[in-house]
Amino acid sequence: MTEQPEIRFVGLDHDQKGTVVVLVENELAFAASGRALDKQTRGQLMKAARVGRFNGAQKTSLELICPANSDLDRVLLIGKGNGTGGASSDWVELGGSIMGQLVARKAGDVSILADVASGPADAPEAADIALGLLLRNYRFRKYKTRPSSDPAEARNGNGNGAREILIHCRAPEAAAEQMKRRRALADGICLARDLVNEPANTLGPVEFAERAERLADVGVEVEVLGVPEMEALKMAALLGVGLGSERPSRLVVMQWLGAENRRAKPICFVGKGVVFDTGGISMKPAKGMEDMKGDMGGAACVTGLMHTLAARKAAVNAIGLIGLTENMPDGRAQRPGDIVRSMSGQTIEILNTDAEGRLVLADVLCYAQERFKPKMIVDLATLTGAIMVALGKEFAGLFSNNDRLAGWLKDAGDATTEKVWRMPMDAAYDKEIDSKNADMKNIGGQYGGSCTAAAFLKRFVDDTPWAHLDIAGTAMGSNRSETNESWGSGFGVRLLDRLVADHYEG
Numbered sequence: 001m002t003e004q005p006e007i008r009f010v011g012l013d014h015d016q017k018g019t020v021v022v023l024v025e026n027e028l029a030f031a032a033s034g035r036a037l038d039k040q041t042r043g044q045l046m047k048a049a050r051v052g053r054f055n056g057a058q059k060t061s062l063e064l065i066c067p068a069n070s071d072l073d074r075v076l077l078i079g080k081g082n083g084t085g086g087a088s089s090d091w092v093e094l095g096g097s098i099m100g101q102l103v104a105r106k107a108g109d110v111s112i113l114a115d116v117a118s119g120p121a122d123a124p125e126a127a128d129i130a131l132g133l134l135l136r137n138y139r140f141r142k143y144k145t146r147p148s149s150d151p152a153e154a155r156n157g158n159g160n161g162a163r164e165i166l167i168h169c170r171a172p173e174a175a176a177e178q179m180k181r182r183r184a185l186a187d188g189i190c191l192a193r194d195l196v197n198e199p200a201n202t203l204g205p206v207e208f209a210e211r212a213e214r215l216a217d218v219g220v221e222v223e224v225l226g227v228p229e230m231e232a233l234k235m236a237a238l239l240g241v242g243l244g245s246e247r248p249s250r251l252v253v254m255q256w257l258g259a260e261n262r263r264a265k266p267i268c269f270v271g272k273g274v275v276f277d278t279g280g281i282s283m284k285p286a287k288g289m290e291d292m293k294g295d296m297g298g299a300a301c302v303t304g305l306m307h308t309l310a311a312r313k314a315a316v317n318a319i320g321l322i323g324l325t326e327n328m329p330d331g332r333a334q335r336p337g338d339i340v341r342s343m344s345g346q347t348i349e350i351l352n353t354d355a356e357g358r359l360v361l362a363d364v365l366c367y368a369q370e371r372f373k374p375k376m377i378v379d380l381a382t383l384t385g386a387i388m389v390a391l392g393k394e395f396a397g398l399f400s401n402n403d404r405l406a407g408w409l410k411d412a413g414d415a416t417t418e419k420v421w422r423m424p425m426d427a428a429y430d431k432e433i434d435s436k437n438a439d440m441k442n443i444g445g446q447y448g449g450s451c452t453a454a455a456f457l458k459r460f461v462d463d464t465p466w467a468h469l470d471i472a473g474t475a476m477g478s479n480r481s482e483t484n485e486s487w488g489s490g491f492g493v494r495l496l497d498r499l500v501a502d503h504y505e506g
Contacts, residue, residue: 010172041064099133271299359442
């Protein structure tokens with residue numbers, strides 16, 4: 001995991017050093033701390049802003065090197081935009097934007113004046129800025145053996161070179177307390193990113209399960225089921241996917257029992273964990289196949305989420321289940337035309353071995369309901385290319401049998417910028433997966449591939465409130481943002497942590 005700089009919260013009157021970041025709102029609105037620094041430098045900040053035509057617009061910046069009458073290395077004016085407090089996600093994005101500027105300059109010691117003219121910029125906002133700093137700082141350099149010439153990749157102990165970042169705010173002790181939860185969230189997101197970025201030759205089903213077992217360090221109870229245990233459970237759908245691989249499949253069960261009543265009904269999160277997907281006998285084209293190391297983005301998210309919930313001691317009983325397997329072509333691999341019997345007893349005709357993720361989820365969803373009787377289930381999967389045709393890389397596809405759960409997920413997505421868009425579930429899509437030879441087939445017709453995939457999954461869900469998130473466009477190779485420059489985004493951890501905090505804790 002990326003080594004992060006030390007972040008400390010101090011009062012607004014604390015000594016500044018190194019690079020000082022001043023937040024400026026539209027029309028050159030400085031907070032009191034910024035005005036004091038301008039006075040100290042004999043008006044240089046205001047003068048430079050006017051000469052440089054800097055007005056505090058969002059995502060703009062201006063740099064002053066070695067300002068007069070101070071021992072500072074530089075002052076960075078960062079535009080915050082409109083003079084309003086803003087949502088939590090706005091402050092997180094601002095923190096990411098600041099880190100981007102620090103990375104480019106390889107700043108050492110840093111002071112961020114987390115104060116704005118319009119307010120509020122109190123403890124929660126300061127902690128949100130710190131979360132943005134940590135997320136933007138993430139780098140996956142595990143396999144780099146030489147320093148990079150790219151300043152964004154350069155290392156001086158960590159991703160940006162900063163040794164210490166002081167965040168000057170109004171209530172530093174309260175901000176430090178708020179930061180405990182955000183640190184847990186950042187660590188969970190970075191864990192998910194690490195898993196998605198890891199190459200498949202070093203992260204097979206067994207190795208992934210071993211990574212998940214490390215969550216015991218934060219209090220998660222972890223259980224790993226091997227092939228014999230899954231055979232006993234009659235999970236032929238999941239196991240069929242891995243028949244062509246020499247690496248055995250695994251089912252990992254992670255339990256965080258943080259509610260006051262440890263026997264209260266839990267909530268469940270299910271993740272698709274295909275560590276590499278060649279397509280099997282229905283082989284994918286060679287172009288872009290290397291990206292299929294990320295076909296376990298759903299399992300990575302669930303693992304990161306369980307870390308976050310445990311690390312922040314969430315007052316909830318949560319179960320994370322991930323089906324881990326590898327889809328390879330081999331003499332033992334399942335073939336188009338094969339029929340398998342799932343754990344639920346329903347039979348599935350395999351028409352395309354590249355529609356394998358839904359087979360993994362089918363058995364894990366059944367197991368989750370039979371064993372845990374949860375109050376709700378959310379599954380995540382890099383399931384279909386069709387969802388990217390529909391939504392691009394801006395939104396995850398949301399399918400649900402429950403309007404309230406769907407609404408809560410949309411609200412959580414809006415609040416965290418991990419956006420979801422509800423897609424239709426209709427009897428017409430369900431009819432598309434009827435098979436003349438079995439209870440169902442694993443693909444529908446030419447069109448609506450994400451909708452027929454969701455209809456397939458729904459056949460393995462009883463009346464439990466359930467949502468399916470197709471994250472094919474958002475978990476890997478997603479659009480870069482102020483808080484993420486990684487190929488593996490860790491999408492879903494913030495979204496689901498917010499869902500839990502808003503509706504399932506306490």
